[in-house]
Amino acid sequence: xxxxxxxxxxxxxxxxxxxxxxxxxxxxxxxxxxxxxxxxxxxxxxxxxxxxxxxxxxxxxxxxxxxxxxxxxxxxxxxxxxxxxxxxxxxxxxxxxxxxxxxxxxxxxxxxxxxxxxxxxxxxxxxxxxxxxxxxxxxxxxxxxxxxxxxxxxxxxxxxxxxxxxxxxxxxxxxxxxxxxxxxxxxxxxxxxxxxxxxxxxxxxxxxxxxxxxxxxxxxxxxxxxxxxxxxxxxxxxxxxxxxxxxxxxxxxxxxxxxxxxxxxxxxxxxxxxxxxxxxxxxxxxxxxxxxxxxxxxxxxxxxxxxxxxxxxxxxxxxxxxxxxxxxxxxxxxxxxxxxxxxxxxxxxxxxxxxxxxxxxxxxxxxxxxxxxxxxxxxxxxxxxxxxxxxxxxxxxxxxxxxxxxxxxxxxxxxxxxxxxxxxxxxxxxxxxxxxxxxxx
Numbered sequence: 363x364x365x366x367x368x369x370x371x372x373x374x375x376x377x378x379x380x381x382x383x384x385x386x387x388x389x390x391x392x393x394x395x396x397x398x399x400x401x402x403x404x405x406x407x408x409x410x411x412x413x414x415x416x417x418x419x420x421x422x423x424x425x426x427x428x429x430x431x432x433x434x435x436x437x438x439x440x441x442x443x444x445x446x447x448x449x450x451x452x453x454x455x456x457x458x459x460x461x462x463x464x465x466x467x468x469x470x471x472x473x474x475x476x477x478x479x480x481x482x483x484x485x486x487x488x489x490x491x492x493x494x495x496x497x498x499x500x501x502x503x504x505x506x507x508x509x510x511x512x513x514x515x516x517x518x519x520x521x522x523x524x525x526x527x528x529x530x531x532x533x534x535x536x537x538x539x540x541x542x543x544x545x546x547x548x549x550x551x552x553x554x555x556x557x558x559x560x561x562x563x564x565x566x567x568x569x570x571x572x573x574x575x576x577x578x579x580x581x582x583x584x585x586x587x588x589x590x591x592x593x594x595x596x597x598x599x600x601x602x603x604x605x606x607x608x609x610x611x612x613x614x615x616x617x618x619x620x621x622x623x624x625x626x627x628x629x630x631x632x633x634x635x636x637x638x639x640x641x642x643x644x645x646x647x648x649x650x651x652x653x654x655x656x657x658x659x660x661x662x663x664x665x666x667x668x669x670x671x672x673x674x675x676x677x678x679x680x681x682x683x684x685x686x687x688x689x690x691x692x693x694x695x696x697x698x699x700x701x702x703x704x705x706x707x708x709x710x711x712x713x714x715x716x717x718x719x720x721x722x723x724x725x726x727x728x729x730x731x732x733x734x735x736x737x738x739x740x741x742x743x744x745x746x747x748x749x750x751x752x753x754x755x756x757x758x759x760x761x762x763x764x765x766x767x768x769x770x771x772x773x774x775x776x777x778x779x780x781x782x783x784x785x786x787x788x789x790x791x792x793x794x795x796x797x798x799x800x801x802x803x
Contacts, residue, residue: 456487487531530563
């Protein structure tokens, strides 16, 4: 169970705000680095042995996994966007389970000797609501709040009254069969999936549309006001005119006029240039060191807090280009003696370690006896050649059926008629994949 409020209801705290911005910046930078790694790995040839090993591990994980969760409720309450009519947005889930079954799809205890793996995935009453003119749970005491949140989870046989659902409770079931040894039974695909969704009903009321538009406007205003929150007084407007005038003055003077004049000053440009050059050098040192020390990491992070994401990315690109140039130079010089070998060779070895696939990492971490036991458990053998499937072998078969779906625009929950309605019944789709022919149907 979880509830949330808008940040207008939260008092400004400089330390937590700085921490939040720093974490957001690090997340953005990590996303850029991950994208660069994916781009670099895209052209690398795939090792069939490594792919086969990873597939066996994944199969074993699926074979043993069992999941069961019940009564999930996440709720967001807003009392500032429309003060006359506060609203609440939430998602509820009665249950979700992933169970091991027999061939008749009845839950059973896992038998390690089975030739086929059967899994049953069930989703019960997943719903999204938007309650207009809603009472607020955040004003309740914790015991009442927890009880109210639990009682308002939609169930198959009980939908809480007064809830206005954007997406009515959805239930679905997926049957999955996995063939862990397709080379032995080529008439059976590696994976077979049958997904049935009972109904998807989407409805939007006039008041919900009103709240959506007001909420979007409020988010836009909060984004605009974010740089000025630190100057905002924690007191009502009435009777505190002087503080609010100072708030307006500081917001304009410090964030607009003073900031703009500082950005275009020679002193600021010189400082910014020095920081970029220093960061490029430190980041190059970090790339060229197998285990960067705490002092180096602290210096890099200190500059990352001052520079924006764009400049950090540009500096990193310069450092990476210089690092590649140094690597080629050291390679041409044959390691460059002890000093060059210590710098280049150590980094090269570290890079090789990072590029090792899953199979090689397991091999390094285990003894021969441990590896033999693990290979036996997942059904993998290093000496058995990769199976060559015929071009007409179908490796994956998936079918999806949506029994009923509708999208409606209505005046309110009590309206008998619909302003607009689109409905589709008995929608089906099938998917077949042939690995050897690299074909999809």
